Amino acid sequence: MTDRFAVVLARHPAVMGVEGLCYGQRDVALAEGWERMADGLRTVMQGVGCRILFSSPARRCRMVAERVAQFMDLDLRVDSRLREISFGEWEGRPWNRISRTALDAWAADVSGFTPPGGESGGELRGRVRQFWAELQQGGQSCGVITHGGPLRLLQGMVHGAPGSLLAPAPPLGSVRVIEHGHALFTTGQPEPHIPSRLPLHQERLRSGRPVATVPGGT
Secondary structure: OOOOEEEEEEEOOOEOOOOOEOOOOOOOOEOOOHHHHHHHHHHHHHHHOOOEEEEOOOHHHHHHHHHHHHHHOOEEEEOHHHOOOOOHHHOOOEHHHOOHHHHHHHHHOOOOOOOOOOOOHHHHHHHHHHHHHHHHHHOOOEEEEEOHHHHHHHHHHOOOOOOOOOOOOOOOOOEEEEEEOOOOOOOOOOOOOOOOOOOEEEEEOOOOOEEEEEOOOO
């Protein structure tokens, strides 16, 4: 273990065929062009020296992870704790076909409310917290590709906070680099290893000072 390591947090690329649907943990297809995001993630991970990549079991994350891991000969670890929150019986339904009363109850208590057959926000927080604690204990530079729900929480946990399920989710296909200890990944001069179309946010965890942002989309 070392006190100098980086964590690359990534959200899977755009998906298709789900407009207006609640899909949660359902497997859905990636939209065309997802390979560009995967290749961009790979170059960022190479830049910070990652040798491990953690992925949600969902196909929309795992396909990206497998492409990156195969190219880099990485240790790929599929971790069920990185799954999106389960909406149970709601999954596959249009949001406008779900009871307004139920949605209001969920909005009033995002941590405690449990959709029928699903899981609560508190249960999601528990598994993500456990994953993050183990990752910190490992102290190795690594990548994590997951979903909006877990990333909402991880965005707070990287600063020692519990994270909020009501926080804005990072954009689809975006990448965030968190540095523990000294700088491991710099962008002080033009460098070809930063994909120009990959949304990238980088920060040093100890200082909390933003270092670099590359706007754009996949």
